[in-house]
Amino acid sequence: KELIKCELHRLEAGPSETAVLTREQGLQYYRTMQTMRRMELKADQLYKQKIIRGFCHLYDGQEACAMGIEAGINPTDHLITAYRAHGYTFTRGVSVREILAELTGRRGGVAKGKGGSMHMYAKHFYGGNGIVGAQVPLGAGVALACQYQGNNQVCVALYGDGAANQGQIFESFNMAALWKLPCIFICENNKFGMGTSVERSSASTDYFKRGDYIPGIKVDGMDVLCVREAIKFAADYCRAGKGPIVMELETYRYHGHSMSDPGVSYRSREEIQEVRSKSDPITMLKERMLSNNMASVEEIKEIDVEIRKVIEDAAQFAISDPEPPLDELCNHIFANNPPMEVRGTNPWVKLKSVS
Numbered sequence: 001k002e003l004i005k006c007e008l009h010r011l012e013a014g015p016s017e018t019a020v021l022t023r024e025q026g027l028q029y030y031r032t033m034q035t036m037r038r039m040e041l042k043a044d045q046l047y048k049q050k051i052i053r054g055f056c057h058l059y060d061g062q063e064a065c066a067m068g069i070e071a072g073i074n075p076t077d078h079l080i081t082a083y084r085a086h087g088y089t090f091t092r093g094v095s096v097r098e099i100l101a102e103l104t105g106r107r108g109g110v111a112k113g114k115g116g117s118m119h120m121y122a123k124h125f126y127g128g129n130g131i132v133g134a135q136v137p138l139g140a141g142v143a144l145a146c147q148y149q150g151n152n153q154v155c156v157a158l159y160g161d162g163a164a165n166q167g168q169i170f171e172s173f174n175m176a177a178l179w180k181l182p183c184i185f186i187c188e189n190n191k192f193g194m195g196t197s198v199e200r201s202s203a204s205t206d207y208f209k210r211g212d213y214i215p216g217i218k219v220d221g222m223d224v225l226c227v228r229e230a231i232k233f234a235a236d237y238c239r240a241g242k243g244p245i246v247m248e249l250e251t252y253r254y255h256g257h258s259m260s261d262p263g264v265s266y267r268s269r270e271e272i273q274e275v276r277s278k279s280d281p282i283t284m285l286k287e288r289m290l291s292n293n294m295a296s297v298e299e300i301k302e303i304d305v306e307i308r309k310v311i312e313d314a315a316q317f318a319i320s321d322p323e324p325p326l327d328e329l330c331n332h333i334f335a336n337n338p339p340m341e342v343r344g345t346n347p348w349v350k351l352k353s354v355s
Contacts, residue, residue, distance in 0.1 A: 068227020085128030133166030162193020221249030
């Protein structure tokens with residue numbers, strides 16, 4: 001399959017312009033992306049029923065980014081992202097059940113019901129992070145650990161176009177370049193930072209060039225194969241000891257910034273509809289597979305039915321699972337300390353923390 005050519009910054013050659021997709025890979029990518037989509041739509045529904053409360057940033061529309069990244073790195077590589085983290089939590093190996101139960105704040109959630117939407121973690125996944133841009137220096141630190149341990153692993157540090165003007169990002173770029181850290185800095189440009197369009201927030205919207213002295217690549221973030229090939233290229237570049245690389249994935253979110261943003265006051269419904277009809281990542285993959293006779297309409301339908309069932313079961317679990325009891329409130333402050341007393345909201349309230 002011929003891919004849309006990537007734009008390059010300070011690079012002689014870029015990612016492969018052709019991609020090979022096997023039937024197995026195609027079906028796996030489809031299943032993963034469709035599961036993410038259905039999971040987010042279920043979260044939307046549970047939020048509107050007031051079963052999920054608080055912060056909730058949905059990932060629908062951007063599935064090709066998470067899927068393409070996971071397909072281009074190894075499970076032992078590291079990944080850290082901002083607070084639009086449900087999709088990455090899933091691609092990094094956490095079940096839909098644990099994600100939805102975390103959203104509803106229940107015991108069976110991936111962070112025992114104490115993290116919620118923005119704070120989920122898994123092996124080699126350092127979570128959603130609630131502070132804009134704060135995950136980028138942490139990602140550089142994880143890359144420093146990879147270099148220090150000499151394990152040939154890389155770290156993917158993701159941020160949005162809204163965080164791209166943060167000072168801490170440029171500080172991280174500088175250190176990563178000085179120390180040649182194996183870090184792939186990725187800007188998921190979904191065109192809006194909250195309700196502000198990139199043109200109104202950034203004097204330069206060429207986010208892949210913003211690393212200046214660090215090479216950059218601009219990629220079609222709606223095509224899972226484009227993303228995969230670009231990530232493979234970037235990971236090889238980092239593993240070769242050449243230092244960090246900056247990547248911009250051009251993508252789009254269908255929902256508002258968070259559930260408290262209807263998402264149509266700063267852009268038209270027609271704009272969202274146009275992206276859906278012309279460049280939806282899941283539809284494009286499905287059509288590519290059907291037109292190349294890699295799958296039948298029946299097979300795709302079967303997968304969709306299976307996914308619906310998984311999501312429904314997970315939602316039932318997330319609604320019926322109990323909330324964590326109050327006496328667990330302060331547990332896990334430290335990983336392996338003897339039980340300790342924690343002061344409550346006043347000096348007379350004593351709580352207990354068990355690791």
